Amino acid sequence: MQRAKQTERRADVAVIGGGVIGITTAICLELRGYSTAIYTAKIPFRDEPSPEFATPYAAASIKPASVTMSRQQRALAISQEIFGFLADTGSMGVRQQPHFVLHEEDHSDPEYADTVSGFCRISEIEQYPHRPNANAVFGWRFNAYFAELPVYIARCYALYESLGGVVHERSLTRETCRNLPSDVLVNCAGIGSQEIFDDQRPWMIHVGHQVLVDGLPLIRTDSGDLFSYNYTPHPDAVADGFAGEVYAYPRMDTLVLGGSRLPVALEDDWDGHIPGVSRSVGDVEVPARIVTINDELLDSYTGISIETGNLAGRYGFRPVRDPDGDGVRIERESLDGRPVIHNCGHGGAGVTLSWGSAVKACELVTEVADPAPTPLSVSREFTFARRLATRIRSDYDFGR
Structure with missing residues (x-):
């Protein structure tokens, strides 16, 4: 350099x-x-x-x-x-891979449906990651670029x-x-x-938690493609404190799991508080659903349990202007x-x-x-x- x-x-x-x-x-x-x-x-x-x-x-x-x-x-x-x-x-x-956006409640097509490649609504639940006790899964898939x-x-x-x-x-x-x-x-x-x-508009941060998992096989669909997902359980169908979206993204060096989006005023010092149930991963407290829900999804869909890998928790600040x-x-x-x-x-x-x-x-x-x-x-x-x-x-x- x-x-x-x-x-x-x-x-x-x-x-x-x-x-x-x-x-x-x-x-x-x-x-x-x-x-x-x-x-x-x-x-x-x-x-x-x-x-x-x-x-x-x-x-x-x-x-x-x-x-x-x-x-x-x-x-x-x-x-x-x-x-x-x-x-x-x-x-x-940079590569392109299937990405799934999945919910346990029905959602209408997103505004970006015509912008992304290969957009389609999902049909058969067994073809996509889902919690074993989910009654139904709705959503869509498309081909996402991934860096x-x-x-x-x-x-x-x-x-x-x-x-x-x-x-x-x-x-x-x-x-x-x-x-x-x-x-x-x-x-x-x-x-x-x-x-x-100077900026007359307000700023804030969104704290995001992740768990990096090393030592696992790459997550793949039945056809052998790497894939990623965002998944939102039905709030009434999970244990209290475990509601909220999770995601999984495979990298060659690690598996990236999330997520959280905790709003904090820019002038405040975040005290580390996590709403709901938390879990210590390494020396970092993260929302427990990041591990628990993702483990359910990946174990049932790919046969890979993230609990068998080496887990490390971390958090970062997203700078958000005038949301x-x-x-x-x-x-x-x-x-x-x-x-x-x-x-x-x-x-x-x-x-x-x-x-x-x-x-x-x-x-x-x-x-x-x-x-x-x-x-x-x-x-x-x-x-x-x-x-x-x-x-x-x-x-x-x-x-x-």
Whole structure:
């Protein structure tokens, strides 16, 4: 990874934040023809994780998520297309797999039914994960793109370096941002942006718990496909304190189980309280349903009991901006007369909306600074970036 050892070179755009939103936006800007530099205190999956740095905790499915965002369906469609392109390369840690959204109460088709690939309602209960004592299961399946996040983030950083991007590893404050050597600032700092930039809209965090399970076979359907799911038991059909959605996502290095979404005010220190029944996994308290319900689902469907694996609990903070209003912040303002483009506040939808958000942020950059696109010079392993650059430079139009 390139590091500034002495004087930092001037860049067209300084990208603040090195999570999935930051690295995706920086790549998009480089492909559009801007010189960029990323400023970040941590590199995901290389530096020690902390709950405040959301990216390493992402389940990393590219599917619709609960978030408020202007023109969200357009952002999702762009992200779906680019993740499909990256999956086709076979080298970026992205694949497509069946994903099930299952409930023990009937639900109407979701708004995204026409956006995702292969959407269909489920029919035979035995073909899908379900609790053994469930009377009925409703829902749908579709083909979801999925990022093996440790691999995907590392490959994104390698691509960024190949494009000429530079990473400066240091923390920033409001004052040090004023001195960054660039014409434009792009704020992708997530929850940390609150300490750097003013925002009139409210922020909060959603605490999410996960259990990582090592030492198990990969979970597969009867036809041999890797699969993932979100499952919501009927609240009257489970023991008191066990109600709520759970999920399972297989990675090559571990099985990721969740979930929870506990709202906490940004100004409050979360005291660790978990509604309902909790369980200690390692030295971390997590909602007990994450283990109990998922174990029921996977044991009955695949014959794999997660209790036979090595379990580790953890929790992270999703930065959520103005959930009842404007939502995700993608807009332009200025700091001491210099343009600032904000791209932050994605909550649990950072991976899902990353490329669509990056395209929108790039459009806002072009309103204040002209790119200078040139033929790309990249290493042989990233020659596909030339085709991606052609697409991003000429065809995408996020619109208003």
